[in-house]
Amino acid sequence: EDKVVQSPLSLVVHEGDTVTLNCSYEVTNFRSLLWYKQEKKAPTFLFMLTSSGIEKKSGRLSSILDKKELSSILNITATQTGDSAIYLCAVKKSGAYKYIFGTGTRLKVLA
């Protein structure tokens, strides 16, 4: 059975800290891995990672896929209170364009 597992489930840090969120997967027909940020409403897209192993960066956020370890990390440096959200990891399968989501990591950044 396909599975996407995120850790930790929740995390509380102070502004300025750096955090690393983890996502591991056991999925057949892997195509890509996506990270989303979910605040009070719908998930918003952050990154898409493929087996090329290229790191993606956007401001203070960065992410990379380790194809050998079947995992990905999302790094957030110099965290701000606006980073408080649930971060979702999803794996996209080939063929039917199906996405399988993890349970998410709830991040709270304290001022």
Add this chain to the structure above:
Amino acid sequence: EAGVAQSPRYKIIEKRQSVAFWCNPISGHATLYWYQQILGQGPKLLIQFQNNGVVDDSQLPKDRFSAERLKGVDSTLKIQPAKLEDSAVYLCASSLQGEVDEQYFGPGTRLTVT
């Protein structure tokens, strides 16, 4: 570009009642997804359409849930009769087509079953 539209945004019903949700995807997006997100969990795929055909409905509780996408554009998801455990946010998402496209989510419908 307009995003994915959903309505209603909130709905409260009693158990055993029926409810319907509506989704209008981004124009030109061939693939449409309905997800159920229970509090504290990630989104779970209920049904996936490619144009007006069903690609995957393996996790749709077909005894009470139904969905359709007539004309390959907007879609409705219905629950009849609702149970307490159906309380969740129902998210609709769409993607253009092809394996390189990410999906875009609508604002969701928060359903509370009492």
